[in-house]
Amino acid sequence: MAGGNAIRGSRVGAGPMGEAERGESAPRRRIPFWCANGHETRVILASEADVPELWDCPRCGLPAGQDQTAPPPAPRTEPYKTHLAYVRERRSDADGDALLQEALDRLRMRRGG
Incomplete structure (x- = not known):
């Protein structure tokens, strides 16, 4: 025995924990x-x-x-959407073209063209 300590890993006064010490479950x-x-x-x-x-x-x-014959279905996972996909849901192609033309016109006016 290395150190002569037979109760290594235990503390003084520790004993078996049973129902008497813990109480009723x-x-x-x-x-x-x-x-x-x-x-x-x-x-x-x-x-x-x-x-x-x-x-x-x-x-x-x-x-x-809890129903073995009819368990709940797996949740449906939505595929990842890009920012462009969300924009396309909110705006039509005509709206997008109008916004692009407006931005190009402002850019041309700033450049003096």
Whole structure:
């Protein structure tokens, strides 16, 4: 034995933590959730706690529900849009042409042309 200390990693007065020292644990229940990939997740909640409608699957990250036959669908992800795509949603081609012509006219007037 290197240092002669048989209780290394422990503190004075430490003992086994049991129900007597911690107190009674709250009554619990297991709630099953299923995702669209068929993964089952059992969540342990307190008996009086409200059960959430959805739970994230720890295996695939999809939302999981309590109905095994009809799990919630995967969320639809929108593709990334560029700034130009957002501008095109707000303005028509004719509006864009008019704005471009106005900007070109102002530029020409500043340059003296």
